[in-house]
Amino acid sequence: xxAAIARSVIAHPWRTVAVWxxxxxxxxxLSPKLSTYTTSNQQSFLPNSFESVKAQNVGxxxxxxxxxxxxxxxxxxxxxxxLTSSDQQKVQGLVSTLNSDxxxxxxxxxxxxxxxxxxxxxxxxxxxxxxQPGADNVNTGVNLVRSKTDAYLAGSGLKNGLTGNAAxxxxxxxxxxxxxxxxxxxxxxxxxxxxxxxxxxxxxxxxPIIVIGxxxxxxxxxxxxxxxxxxFQVSNSVAPILVVVLFGVGTDYIVFLLFRYxxxxxxxxxxxxxxxxxxxxxxxxxxxxxLTVIGAFAALLLAKLGSLQTLGPALIxxxxxxxxTGLTMVPALFILLDRHLFWPFGxxxxxxxxxxxxEGRFVASHPGVVAAVVVxxxxxxxxxxxxxxxxxxxxxxxxxxxxxxxxxxxLSTAFPAGALSPTQVYVSGSQKLSQSNLxxxxxxxxxxxxxxxxxxxxxxxxxxxxxxxxxxxxxxxxNAALDNVKGPVRSAAHGSVPGSQVLVGGQTSxxxxxxxxxxxxxxxxxxxxxxxxxxxxxxLLQALVAPVNLLxxxxxxxxxxxxxxVIVFLDIGSFSGIDFSLPMTLYLFVVAIGTDYNILMSxxxxxxxxxxxxxxxxxxxxxxxxxxxxxxxxxxxxxxxASLMLAGLDNLxxxxxxxxxxxxxxxxxxxxxxxxxxxxxxxxxxWWPRHARPGGPREGEATPAAGAALxxxxxxxxxxxxxxxx
Numbered sequence: 001x002x003a004a005i006a007r008s009v010i011a012h013p014w015r016t017v018a019v020w021x022x023x024x025x026x027x028x029x030l031s032p033k034l035s036t037y038t039t040s041n042q043q044s045f046l047p048n049s050f051e052s053v054k055a056q057n058v059g060x061x062x063x064x065x066x067x068x069x070x071x072x073x074x075x076x077x078x079x080x081x082x083l084t085s086s087d088q089q090k091v092q093g094l095v096s097t098l099n100s101d102x103x104x105x106x107x108x109x110x111x112x113x114x115x116x117x118x119x120x121x122x123x124x125x126x127x128x129x130x131x132q133p134g135a136d137n138v139n140t141g142v143n144l145v146r147s148k149t150d151a152y153l154a155g156s157g158l159k160n161g162l163t164g165n166a167a168x169x170x171x172x173x174x175x176x177x178x179x180x181x182x183x184x185x186x187x188x189x190x191x192x193x194x195x196x197x198x199x200x201x202x203x204x205x206x207x208p209i210i211v212i213g214x215x216x217x218x219x220x221x222x223x224x225x226x227x228x229x230x231x232f233q234v235s236n237s238v239a240p241i242l243v244v245v246l247f248g249v250g251t252d253y254i255v256f257l258l259f260r261y262x263x264x265x266x267x268x269x270x271x272x273x274x275x276x277x278x279x280x281x282x283x284x285x286x287x288x289x290x291l292t293v294i295g296a297f298a299a300l301l302l303a304k305l306g307s308l309q310t311l312g313p314a315l316i317x318x319x320x321x322x323x324x325t326g327l328t329m330v331p332a333l334f335i336l337l338d339r340h341l342f343w344p345f346g347x348x349x350x351x352x353x354x355x356x357x358x359e360g361r362f363v364a365s366h367p368g369v370v371a372a373v374v375v376x377x378x379x380x381x382x383x384x385x386x387x388x389x390x391x392x393x394x395x396x397x398x399x400x401x402x403x404x405x406x407x408x409x410x411l412s413t414a415f416p417a418g419a420l421s422p423t424q425v426y427v428s429g430s431q432k433l434s435q436s437n438l439x440x441x442x443x444x445x446x447x448x449x450x451x452x453x454x455x456x457x458x459x460x461x462x463x464x465x466x467x468x469x470x471x472x473x474x475x476x477x478x479n480a481a482l483d484n485v486k487g488p489v490r491s492a493a494h495g496s497v498p499g500s501q502v503l504v505g506g507q508t509s510x511x512x513x514x515x516x517x518x519x520x521x522x523x524x525x526x527x528x529x530x531x532x533x534x535x536x537x538x539x540l541l542q543a544l545v546a547p548v549n550l551l552x553x554x555x556x557x558x559x560x561x562x563x564x565x566v567i568v569f570l571d572i573g574s575f576s577g578i579d580f581s582l583p584m585t586l587y588l589f590v591v592a593i594g595t596d597y598n599i600l601m602s603x604x605x606x607x608x609x610x611x612x613x614x615x616x617x618x619x620x621x622x623x624x625x626x627x628x629x630x631x632x633x634x635x636x637x638x639x640x641x642a643s644l645m646l647a648g649l650d651n652l653x654x655x656x657x658x659x660x661x662x663x664x665x666x667x668x669x670x671x672x673x674x675x676x677x678x679x680x681x682x683x684x685x686x687w688w689p690r691h692a693r694p695g696g697p698r699e700g701e702a703t704p705a706a707g708a709a710l711x712x713x714x715x716x717x718x719x720x721x722x723x724x725x726x
Contacts, residue, residue, distance in 0.1 A: 002284050105135075191247060211329060379556070396477070440496055
């Protein structure tokens with residue numbers, strides 16, 4: 001099939017380019033904006049069965065003016081002193097002005113007896129927005145409150161800031177947009193420089209950027225189309241992740257093809273013959289790699305947590321489009337450029353020595369020692385994974401100068417940390433409620449662990465529902481707050497009002513439910529993704545033992561990568577925890593994308609083995625020829641993901657470091673060292689139930705001895721026109 005595709009593309013390159021360009025332009029032009037379907041509201045990603053969602057629904061029904069996104073306008077003096085009576089009157093005037101202006105997205109701004117801190121240095125005006133965090137009108141309201149407050153207090157000697165879940169949502173979105181810009185610039189520069197250094201060709205430096213850039217725009221459009229068609233929203237982390245995934249994977253596929261194409265040219269083949277052969281051979285690898293990634297991301301569709309589930313379509317669409325591009329558009333452009341592709345130095349000559357040749361010899365001669373050393377090193381790193389401690393504090397992950405973070409820091413100096421986002425307890429039912437029959441609940445909540453203050457219940461207009469605000473002692477995003485809401489707070493609330501339903505809602509309660517669902521999804525997605533990958537590997541390699549080896553190896557690589565993150569960020573660094581989503585995303589990226597290199601190397605090992613070479617000689621030939629490809633692609637992909645570390649967001653810093661380390665492990669330890677070692681040790685059993693071709697290489701191919709000699713010399717293992725070593 002891939003040979004047929006290669007022949008068709010090479011025979012009709014202009015037609016291929018035209019069809020591809022038209023399809024890409026239509027996707028880009030006709031699709032809606034992805035930002036329309038992007039949100040930072042975690043509650044929108046939860047199933048309706050969770051308590052926090054049920055609580056929000058009660059709030060929307062009975063307390064629409066109080067159940068929207070919340071915020072605190074935090075006001076203090078520039079000199080850090082106590083607020084004077086004149087200052088307090090100024091704040092009261094601000095609140096009156098904001099209410100009279102009837103700002104879009106704002107329900108009310110109010111002060112209470114507790115708005116002035118006990119130390120007299122900070123005032124906090126409460127803002128209720130007309131909708132949930134992330135909604136367009138709420139985002140507009142946040143910006144209006146900030147700009148109006150700045151204007152009103154200008155020259156007064158007072159400083160202000162807006163924090164709370166609505167403001168944090170806006171700041172998070174802005175941070176991700178900024179991160180996407182930085183990541184895109186860094187990624188493009190990295191790829192241009194690295195490709196230029198490897199292939200010494202300005203065309204090869206620039207061409208992948210142009211092609212992948214168009215694919216990226218089309219993938220964003222296709223993701224928006226899917227979101228519109230199936231009615232889902234995507235997390236605001238999707239955009240920057242999509243950049244690095246697509247540019248990283250896309251560059252991998254192009255590099256795979258370039259190396260095999262150049263290898264064939266170096267041994268005398270014409271451009272048409274070399275590209276036709278390379279496209280046929282590498283096409284299988286690219287398709288298998290892409291399908292492995294797609295299969296792993298498809299497992300996310302089984303997750304119930306929307307932020308994971310909706311990550312799947314975006315990444316599947318991106319990798320699927322890149323697969324089509326790698327099989328069609330890329331070889332079409334290569335054949336049109338012909339010899340100019342490698343201008344000005346040409347494809348060069350095959351190396352007769354070098355580090356990879358020596359590596360191939362050493363691994364083939366000492367597979368047991370090599371495998372043992374790699375397993376010990378990675379096993380040692382994997383032990384570190386046992387110290388993993390998740391954090392759900394998305395506010396702390398933002399840059400320290402983020403407006404909502406600065407305002408919260410001021411707020412927390414004078415008020416309980418939980419004032420940032422009160423927990424709401426809703427009581428509802430058919431019977432009339434009164435303050436007297438709600439007091440036992442208030443008393444129980446007051447005594448609950450982790451509670452700083454409990455407000456007096458507010459009754460709905462019909463008297464059948466009540467809302468009680470609970471201020472926690474801890475930061476509402478902290479693990480301590482989550483544990484207390486999950487246990488003592490919910491326990492104190494449930495059953496405290498006989499005959500009525502009592503539900504605990506609010507930001508902390510939402511995160512409790514997110515944490516619970518994430519654990520459930522992890523137990524489901526991990527094995528399903530592994531099963532999908534092993535099936536694809538079995539079909540590619542036409543073996544059963546080899547895929548199991550590969551999956552065990554990438555599992556070890558994942559554990560080692562997570563362990564490295566724990567060591568760097570928790571043991572050495574000052575982080576209080578690692579982002580709660582990291583293990584899931586790390587698993588998918590390291591297992592799926594890192595498997596690309598295992599597929600490339602395993603495919604070459606199988607090719608040489610099926611041509612009659614011994615496992616030892618197959619290992620030597622495969623490492624000598626394909627380890628340079630893996631190393632080059634791995635460096636590019638690792639540095640591409642490492643660009644996430646420039647974004648200024650802790651979760652992207654952790655993801656960039658983690659995936660970068662995982663790719664390095666896959667590209668320098670797994671694919672060129674551990675996998676070939678295991679294939680040498682296990683011999684024919686590694687490829688069971690397939691066997692090498694009887695009688696050795698076919699007519700016109702090199703003998704095993706000749707192939708081994710050529711591999712030992714550092715060539716591709718082929719004479720001009722010979723098949724098995726190309």
